[in-house]
Amino acid sequence: MPRSTTAAQPPAVTSGGRSRRRAGGTAGRRRRTAAALTAAAAAVGLFAAAPAHAGPRTAAALPQATRAALDPSLVAGTGADLGITEQEAEHAATDGTVIGPGRDAYTLPAEASGRSAVTLQPGQYVEFTLPKAANALSVRYSIPDAPQGGGTTSPLAVTVDGRDRRTMTLTSQYAWLYNQYPFSNDPGADLLFPDQWITECGCVPDQTTPEPVVTKPFRPNHFYDEQRLLLGRTYRAGQKVRLTVPAGGEPTTVDLLDSQLVAPPKVDPLAVNVLAFGADPSGRRDSAPALDKAIAFARTAHLKVYIPPGTFQVNRHIIVDDITIEGAGNWYTIIKGHQVTLGSPAAGGTSQPAGPGGGSLHTGVGFYGKDAAAGGSSHVHLSDFAIEGDVRDRVDTDQVNGIGGALSDSSISGLYIQHTKAGMWLDGPMHNLVITGNEIVDQTADGINFHTGVTDSVVRNNLLRNTGDDALAMWSDKTEDARDTFDHNTVQTPVLANGIALYGGTDNTVSGNLVADPIREGSGIQVGSRFGAEAFTGHLWITGNTTVRAGTYDLNWNIGLGAIWFYALERNIDADVEVTGDRFLDTTYNAIMLVSDFPVKDLYSITNVHFKDIQVDGTGTSVVSARVAGGATFQNVDARNVGAVGVNNCGSFHFTSAGSEFTLTDLGGNDGGGTTGDWLAPWELPNTITCDDRPPVVPPPAPGAW
Structure with missing residues (x-):
């Protein structure tokens, strides 16, 4: 249970960021370095990735367009609509290698949309069939870093129906970070903080004799970038866009293709x-x-x-x-600067x-x-x-x-x-x-952060992808955020932390959002009393959201996090929190997590949280994990394809004869679970101790129509 403490911590909280107390050369040389980095990334993964598939392969019977790498019908009514059509490379025709699916941090599959992508060697292609008319494309990709860091460039040929060749120049100058937060651009760097706990060695290196050797590059991450291309003409639905790595190019991993019909300037x-x-x-x-x-x-x-x-x-x-101030359109008017x-x-x-x-x-x-x-x-x-x-x-x-x-x-x-x-x-x-x-x-x-006393404001119908921290956040630092709304946004692949995070505040709403594929030390939605935030007061409505493949592995706790998680680290969470009509799909670990930290487990609790009309389709472990004092109510929480029976109810870890310090109140209609039994079995109520933090992970089947 206890998160390991450290002798020193990263720098203090600063404007535009929060301290997270957690944890050149020739083309041939670059390719060898790329292979080494990929191997290193795989080596530090927490679990084994699925085997790759090598092409050729056609796209027959596979969906031409997805949302969050799923059939759009499964996430209908949630997320943003910006007229963008998403197509996953792993669903397209290719003679390259399909990598993944895999969710292990520090690997290319984990940071890909849908946890899978296609790697192309020089001469190989991936080909997409346009579902709708389009005159503009965006390619999400990864190419290797330079041996000493700083990035490389590499060409990518784009043709439509074998004609109209264009060449994009891809770059990794904005990708590939390494080491502990707040990271380094140097793949050969020593530990930034050797006095912090390192999960990989189970130690604090500078307090260990002999000091362990940490594999370099250490914790490579932030592999992907994207690039846009105006095609100069409109192509009709059914035409085929082929991406090919030319001879002499770098190995290129293609995650997805976005296409759209852009209006004139x-x-x-x-x-x-x-x-x-x-x-x-x-x-x-x-x-x-x-x-x-x-x-x-x-x-x-x-x-x-x-x-x-x-x-x-x-x-x-x-x-x-x-x-x-208005431009001619964001494809035409570009304000670009140097740092x-x-x-x-x-x-x-x-x-x-x-x-x-x-x-x-x-x-x-x-x-x-x-x-x-x-x-x-x-x-x-x-x-x-x-x-x-x-x-x-x-x-x-x-x-x-x-x-x-x-x-x-x-x-x-x-x-x-x-x-x-x-x-x-x-x-x-x-x-x-x-x-x-x-x-x-x-x-x-972060993507968008409401920091310190932002009130009566709305974030609606936005797309946020590949952020390096919380994609959407309300942070009531010193002054509370109040009456704000995050509504119908799409969040994909935040590399660190959460899709949507709420740190204190009053009468705020999170509704109709689609959050997919958080990667490290966070989850789809977090409600956290942390980072010095003011208390949660009044009401908090979390309504009609969908998370997909959410829940990551916390390096310091060594347990999985929930698709939605409540974290009482610095204060009680006791405002009226209503979680209603949300869907948690294909969750890596548990769907719902309520937790404190061991050093403060007897100081803070979570109460007055109400879950109603929830659908859980697939969990690697349980539906609910409770590691805190307090309680919550559950009504019409329907689950299927659940990996672990019942709940993980540890309470505040006193294991008293009176039962757990966390009470689950069954208001009826809580149905389903997995092959091993109902998720909320009667014998576990109201506060039976059923503490199993690390049950076997059973990967669920892909979600389907309810």
């Missing part, structure tokens, strides 16, 4: 055009001063700002207040606010409201452009996010944000922000 002749102020659409010259001038003029003239098609170089924050090292850490100010523990060491492209301490910004409306950063590592003190600051009575819509630290990190107090229809991919930290 938008034009607004009545708005202030940034070209009139000297902005350079070729991207060769710095356009930040021109944007500042256009914004100042537009505010005086009470007009919008229009950024036409082009790539505009911006290497710092653009400060926005009382302004509307810039500052001469000294920024100590404050509106463009570089310092976080607790220090200021920014770098700056980069981003649109920022004024700092809340300076009054914040309001009536800011940003739409229809892309923000492409240059962030290749994680520095928690850095303000290098796509959107930042405080933005009240504002809206953000139709943006594409890639390669920043956090897509949107909002530091309140602030209110009434509406975030809709955005894509946020390939971050080193």
Whole structure:
């Protein structure tokens, strides 16, 4: 049970990140290094991966389009709808090698959508049949790192029906991190924190004699990136898109192909055009001063700002207040910048606010409201452009996010944000922000974080993929987030932590979201009293969400986490929490987890949580795992394909004659389970001790229609 403590911890919490106290060369040389890294990744996996399949193989009888790598009917009514059609490479025709399925952290299958992908050697292909008309593609892929880190580039040929060849230049410069949090770009680096507990050796290295040798690269992760391609014409449904690695290219793992029909560029002749102020659409010259001038003029003239098609170089924050800025569409208007090292850490100010523990060491492209301490910004409306950063590592003190600051009575819509630290990190107090229809991919930290007193705000119909931390978070740090809503968003493959995380707050709602494939030390949805957050008060509604292949392995506890988990680490969780109408599909371990940590097991409890009208289709272990004092009610929780009978009820680990300190209250209608019996057997109620933290994992069959 006890999470092992350490002699020292990572740096303190900082703005734009939370400390998580847990745990060049020739082409031939690069290929050999890739093989070594892949082997190392496999070697540190917690369980054996499924065998790979080598092609050729056709796509007959396989679904042409999926959502979260499932038949769309299984997740109907949840997640975002941005007009994007998802196709999994493992379902396509290929002469490459299908890898996975596998869920072991630090392996390529685990970080793939659906936990499976296709690896192509030079000369091999994967071919997708378009389900709908499309003129734009996005390829999610992984190619090897350079031997000493820093990334490589490699070509990928794209043809449609064997014609119209185009070549994409893939890069791994924004992928491949290593080591302990907050990670390193160096595959040969020694442990960043040798005084921390290491699960792989079961020790604290610098307190162990002789000090153990830790395999390098240590804990490789964040393997994937994605790249977009406008095709220049519209192709009809049924035409075949083939991706081929040319001779001399790197081994390339293709995860999925997104296709869509992008509308023509938008034009607004009545708005202030940034070209009139000297902005350079070729991207060769710095356009930040021109944007500042256009914004100042537009505010005086009470007009919008229009950024036409082009790539505009911006290497710092653009400060926005009382302004509307619109692009021609996020496929056409691209605001792209370099990460810039500052001469000294920024100590404050509106463009570089310092976080607790220090200021920014770098700056980069981003649109920022004024700092809340300076009054914040309001009536800011940003739409229809892309923000492409240059962030290749994680520095928690850095303000290098796509959107930042405080933005009240504002809206953000139709943006594409890639390669920043956090897509949107909002530091309140602030209110009434509406975030809709955005894509946020390939971050080193969070996707969207409501940090400190964000109220009456909505995040709806957004796609978030490959974040380096919580994809969606409400963090009531010092001031509570209140009356906020995360609704109908799609979250895929957060590399670390959770799909959706709630740290304190009052009267907040999480509804209709689709969360798939969390990878390390987190889960689909977390309700956590941690990171110094204010208490949960009032109500919390978690309604109509679907998780898919959720639940990861916690390295320090050495147990599996739930698809939804409640964690009382720093306070009681005793607000009225209603978990209603949610579906937990193909869960790696248990579907529902309620837990504290051993050092505080007698201090904090979880009560007043109510589960109703829940469907559980497939668990590797139990439906419920309780490792805390308190209790919860269950009504109409239906389960099937459950790996372990009953519940794991350890309570607070006193094992008293009176039973467990956690009480499960059966309000009726709790049916089904697995071949070994009902999930909520009468003899386990209300608080029978049935403590088995590590039952055998029984991989469930694929979910199906209920």
